[in-house]
Amino acid sequence: MSAVTLDDRLGTGWKKPPLITNPALRWGLFVSAAIYFVLAVGSIDVNWARVSEGLSRGWAFVTSFFNPDFVSRGSDIRDGIVESIIITITSTVVGILISIPIGLGAARNIAPLPVYIVCRAIVSLSRALNEIIVAILLVAIFGFGPLAGFLTLSFATIGFLSKLLAEDIEEMDRVQAEAIRATGASWLQWINYGVQPQVMPRLIGLSMYRLDINFRESAVLGLVGAGGIGATLNTAFDRYEFDTAAAILLIIIGTVMVLEYLSGIIRAKVQ
Amino acid sequence: MPVTHAANGAKIWQLRNRNQTLIRWAATLAAIAVFMWCWKRISDATTWFFVWDAPRIAADIGSRALPPRWSYMDKLWGPLWDTFNMATLGTVLALVMAVPVAFLAARNTTPSTLFIRPVALFIIVATRSINSLIWALLLVAIIGPGVFAGLMAIAFRSIGFCAKLLYEAIEEIDQNQVEAITATGASRWQVMAYGIVPQIMPAFAGISVFRWDINIRESTVLGLVGAGGIGLQLQSSLNTLAWPQVTLILIVILFAVVLGEWISAKVRGAII
Numbered sequence: 001m002s003a004v005t006l007d008d009r010l011g012t013g014w015k016k017p018p019l020i021t022n023p024a025l026r027w028g029l030f031v032s033a034a035i036y037f038v039l040a041v042g043s044i045d046v047n048w049a050r051v052s053e054g055l056s057r058g059w060a061f062v063t064s065f066f067n068p069d070f071v072s073r074g075s076d077i078r079d080g081i082v083e084s085i086i087i088t089i090t091s092t093v094v095g096i097l098i099s100i101p102i103g104l105g106a107a108r109n110i111a112p113l114p115v116y117i118v119c120r121a122i123v124s125l126s127r128a129l130n131e132i133i134v135a136i137l138l139v140a141i142f143g144f145g146p147l148a149g150f151l152t153l154s155f156a157t158i159g160f161l162s163k164l165l166a167e168d169i170e171e172m173d174r175v176q177a178e179a180i181r182a183t184g185a186s187w188l189q190w191i192n193y194g195v196q197p198q199v200m201p202r203l204i205g206l207s208m209y210r211l212d213i214n215f216r217e218s219a220v221l222g223l224v225g226a227g228g229i230g231a232t233l234n235t236a237f238d239r240y241e242f243d244t245a246a247a248i249l250l251i252i253i254g255t256v257m258v259l260e261y262l263s264g265i266i267r268a269k270v271q
Numbered sequence: 272m273p274v275t276h277a278a279n280g281a282k283i284w285q286l287r288n289r290n291q292t293l294i295r296w297a298a299t300l301a302a303i304a305v306f307m308w309c310w311k312r313i314s315d316a317t318t319w320f321f322v323w324d325a326p327r328i329a330a331d332i333g334s335r336a337l338p339p340r341w342s343y344m345d346k347l348w349g350p351l352w353d354t355f356n357m358a359t360l361g362t363v364l365a366l367v368m369a370v371p372v373a374f375l376a377a378r379n380t381t382p383s384t385l386f387i388r389p390v391a392l393f394i395i396v397a398t399r400s401i402n403s404l405i406w407a408l409l410l411v412a413i414i415g416p417g418v419f420a421g422l423m424a425i426a427f428r429s430i431g432f433c434a435k436l437l438y439e440a441i442e443e444i445d446q447n448q449v450e451a452i453t454a455t456g457a458s459r460w461q462v463m464a465y466g467i468v469p470q471i472m473p474a475f476a477g478i479s480v481f482r483w484d485i486n487i488r489e490s491t492v493l494g495l496v497g498a499g500g501i502g503l504q505l506q507s508s509l510n511t512l513a514w515p516q517v518t519l520i521l522i523v524i525l526f527a528v529v530l531g532e533w534i535s536a537k538v539r540g541a542i543i
Contacts, residue, residue, distance in 0.1 A: 145316050
């Protein structure tokens with residue numbers, strides 16, 4: 001009796017259960033992650049002299065955020081922003097108009113198999129290709145200017161909206177759609193009164209979200225010559241005019257914040 | 272849903288009354304007018320001759336671009352490794368920075384709702400609304416071209432995204448568990464480690480894999496502005512009009528993106 005110490009009576013202490021229960025897998029992952037890190041960090045050569053030299057420039061950029069220069073390149077900034085907004089609006093509208101039929105086609109519960117496969121292929125293609133790469137190709141084909149940007153963002157919108165719309169349609173309540181069909185409605189009436197009311201709130205929310213994304217993307221399309229504020233921004237960076245660049249970035253951040261706020265209100269209203 | 276009476280007394284059902292209909296018409300008209308004006312601006316800025324010529328140009332580029340120059344693949348392994356590193360290390364770095372921001376931004380863990388939370392929210396919005404290409408542009412100007420600039424661009428761009436999703440997860444945790452840990456007399460950090468962290472761990476793992484997948488996509492194009500990776504080869508191939516190489520690079524990028532999406536889907540499936 002006397003041999004039993006306090007520790008024995010208390011039993012083993014509680015230990016936090018690990019995230020991955022299999023110890024071999026846990027240690028294997030840990031070791032391979034460590035090896036990868038050593039290899040990866042080793043393969044990045046950082047020119048620290050160049051970095052420290054650049055830090056002062058970085059600091060100049062940070063301070064220029066506190067006195068941005070909206071004026072000296074005012075007309076360029078205004079033209080760029082207006083062009084970005086124009087691209088955003090047109091590409092969102094056209095993208096939504098095209099993505100509705102494709103979204104209907106990509107929903108397995110209302111589309112026949114051949115249509116479904118074609119629409120899903122379009123969606124996958126649009127989602128797999130990066131906007132910038134599409135923009136490069138379209139600029140090569142259609143020439144410089146906002147048309148290439150408009151086409152790029154419309155194409156990207158199709159992939160995004162169709163996929164989410166199709167998923168929403170696939171999750172809809174079948175009973176309502178069935179009820180409309182039972183009244184002897186035609187296919188169009190069935191879609192219009194049975195399906196559309198169920199997915200409309202989400203479609204509006206997603207469209208607002210996409211408008212927001214399209215504006216952000218339109219800000220970089222200019223880098224590859226597809227119109228918008230990006231070209232002005234690129235020039236400002238190349239000339240080390242950090243105060244102008246800061247002004248453009250502030251306008252972009254401000255617009256995105258306003259758009260996000262508005263889309264929040266609209267989404268709260270329709271849902 | 273107003274009901275009006277026709278001359279013979281029959282009820283006519285309408286979806287909307289007159290004012291609602293008028294407002295709708297006006298709004299539709301305004302929307303169409305705005306769209307048309309925007310379209311006119313685009314049309315004015317476009318050289319339509321090039322557009323009519325586009326099918327011929329596209330066919331011409333297509334004929335030059337095929338078949339892809341497979342032998343160029345030898346030179347792509349290095350950039351591909353760099354691209355992968357930029358995405359992975361960038362995501363890790365972003366998570367390291369995003370976790371404190373998320374805890375400062377979540378309503379139930381922030382030390383001060385009045386002063387610190389708005390700052391954290393501003394960091395989230397600001398880093399999220401600037402595209403990674405712009406970050407890369409900026410960082411190339413500051414710290415010079417190379418993989419390091421791309422890595423930092425990916426990291427900065429991801430802070431906002433990760434922190435936003437993470438702080439939403441923190442705000443949705445079950446308060447009972449936190450209370451239970453607090454009731455044992457745990458300190459603030461112990462509550463964090465045993466009450467909050469286990470609850471957000473699955474969300475955290477899901478978010479990091481999700482962002483990693485997005486970062487693979489984004490890091491493939493960062494080279495266009497000089498930030499290393501496979502985009503650099505794309506840019507030089509485009510500049511020398513070496514279309515067969517461009518085709519090969521696009522195939523490689525597409526393959527990398529699909530692979531990344533597949534891995535991320537597998538890992539998320541295993542977690543959830």
